[in-house]
Amino acid sequence: MSAVGRDKTQAATSGVDAILSDRPASGVLCNDPSGLCLGSRGSVDVSKSGAYTSIVRLASQLCGVDAPLVSIETDKASTLVKEYNGYVVALRTPVTVSKEEINRDGAAPQEGGSAEVQE
Numbered sequence: 001m002s003a004v005g006r007d008k009t010q011a012a013t014s015g016v017d018a019i020l021s022d023r024p025a026s027g028v029l030c031n032d033p034s035g036l037c038l039g040s041r042g043s044v045d046v047s048k049s050g051a052y053t054s055i056v057r058l059a060s061q062l063c064g065v066d067a068p069l070v071s072i073e074t075d076k077a078s079t080l081v082k083e084y085n086g087y088v089v090a091l092r093t094p095v096t097v098s099k100e101e102i103n104r105d106g107a108a109p110q111e112g113g114s115a116e117v118q119e
Contacts, residue, residue, distance in 0.1 A: 026042050026043045026077065026092050026093060026094050027040070027041060027042025027043040027044035027090075027091075027092040028040065028041055028042060028044060028089065028090065028091045028092065029041075029044045029046060029049055029052070029089070029090050030087060030088070030089050031049050031050070031052060031053050031087060031088040031089075031090075032086075032087060033053075033086035033087065034053075035049060035050035035052075035053035035054065035088070036049070036050070037049035038087075042092065043077075043092060044079075044090055044092050049090075052081050052088050052090045053083075053088045055070055055072075055081055056068065056070050056081050056082065056083045056088055057083070060083070067082060067083045067084065068082075069081075069082045070082070073095075074095075075095065076094070076095055077092050077093060077094050077095055078092070078093050078095060079091065079092045079093075080093075
């Protein structure tokens with residue numbers, strides 16, 4: 001790997017660590033413009049990293065917007081995907097929220113949103 005490629009990978013990894021350090025996320029990954037994973041942490045499936053790049057680029061074509069925010073919601077988690085200067089970031093958050101997380105943040109879900117509370 002070239003020195004430039006190594007620097008970009010290290011920057012992506014430190015960015016991934018920064019994102020996870022202060023948010024209740026369960027996983028995050030960062031792809032290069034080719035869809036190759038530069039860094040990931042948590043419960044994001046790295047083997048499907050190229051799909052995140054494809055999804056955000058297809059959404060861009062459909063919406064006519066350069067960098068749309070794509071939200072993928074399932075019963076277990078929500079994943080936000082966005083492209084920044086050719087690099088794609090996917091942030092996965094759990095749907096369920098513990099009482100400790102609500103008490104720590106001091107806020108309930110916003111109006112119109114919902115969160116399932118685990119005992």
